Amino acid sequence: MDAKMAFGTDRARALEVFAAVMRAGSFSGAGRLLGLTPSAVARSVDRIEARLGVRLLLRSTRALTPTAEGIAYLQTARRILADLDDAEQQIADQGAPRGRLRISAALSHGRLCIVPLLEAFARLYPQILIDIALSDTLIDVAAGQADVAIRFGPLADSALTARKLGESGRVIVASPDYLARRGTPTAPEQLHAHNCLNFNFRRVEPVWPFRRDRQDFALVVQGNIEANNGETLGQLAAAGVGIARVGAFSVAEDIAAGRLVALLEDYNPGDVELIHALFVGGSNVPARVRVFVDFLASRLTRSPDPSSAPRSARRPSG
Secondary structure, three states, X not given: OOHHHHHHHHHHHHHHHHHHHHHHOOHHHHHHHHOOOHHHHHHHHHHHHHHHOOOOEEEOOOOXXXXXXXXXXXXXXXXXXXXXXXXXXXXXXXXXXXXXXXXXXXXXXXXXXXXHHHHHHHHHOOOEEEEEEEOOOOOOOOOXXXXXXXXXXXXXXXXXXXXXXXXXXXXXXXXXXXXXXXXXXXOHHHHHHOOEEEEOOOOOOOEEEEEEOOEEEEEEOOOOOEEOOHHHHHHHHHOOOOEEEEEHHHHHHHHXXXXXXXXXXXXXXXXXXXXXXXXXXOOOOOHHHHHHXXXXXXXXXXXXXXXXXXXXXXXOOO
């Protein structure tokens, strides 16, 4: 091996070591991941810092804390290592998708809509290792933190490729028990007399939108419980705590089973959230990413929107 090739190999190994240190949180943990001694890991980080002329880690007896330069270096390291892995996998694939597929999805939608599809995907592509993380924290796909991220709502401008997977409407729901105790609202204004469960996201005020006679309007509603996801609000509504307005996908099973009733559908403004798969596009998209996105698009776009479920308490005619 000539000196130039050895230098390139050493730098790739240094990237791997630094990424392992950040993943494990210590030199000893990184050593266990890589089969190296803690001192060998520390020397590798020292060489990186000496070559760059900057401090990447602040060392203490309790923790390793990355500097701003260390965070930037980590993002680059992850991206380069992912590219190297993709290149090797493409050479090894020979037409058969394989390798680790890192998926990021929101907690509720992932549990209810993505995870149930993974068994069928795994049967179709047994050589793909599925690595899924469910969290409402947004991860950086461009920095190599995941191969595919499923996102709701408007997308920020980026160089990533977005593939539409579907859309979800919103529905107002309550349990039959709650409605028996408190009465069924037949007009939006009647919600002021009810316990309306809300999201706790930062916003100016908890507004619920409606449409009457082709005119859109909104109401400020109030309740005694807030949560950060629709699945929790749906569970509270099914338990008879109050009325919730959530993504239809998160309460589809409860509506179908009669545990929840859809309310005020004649006033539903029809607002929807688009669902996209985000990934690094281009001509060299790994086969495992391409087939997974295609699989999701084929399965999710054919799913009906449960906000139109028949168990609805509609405005009486006449």
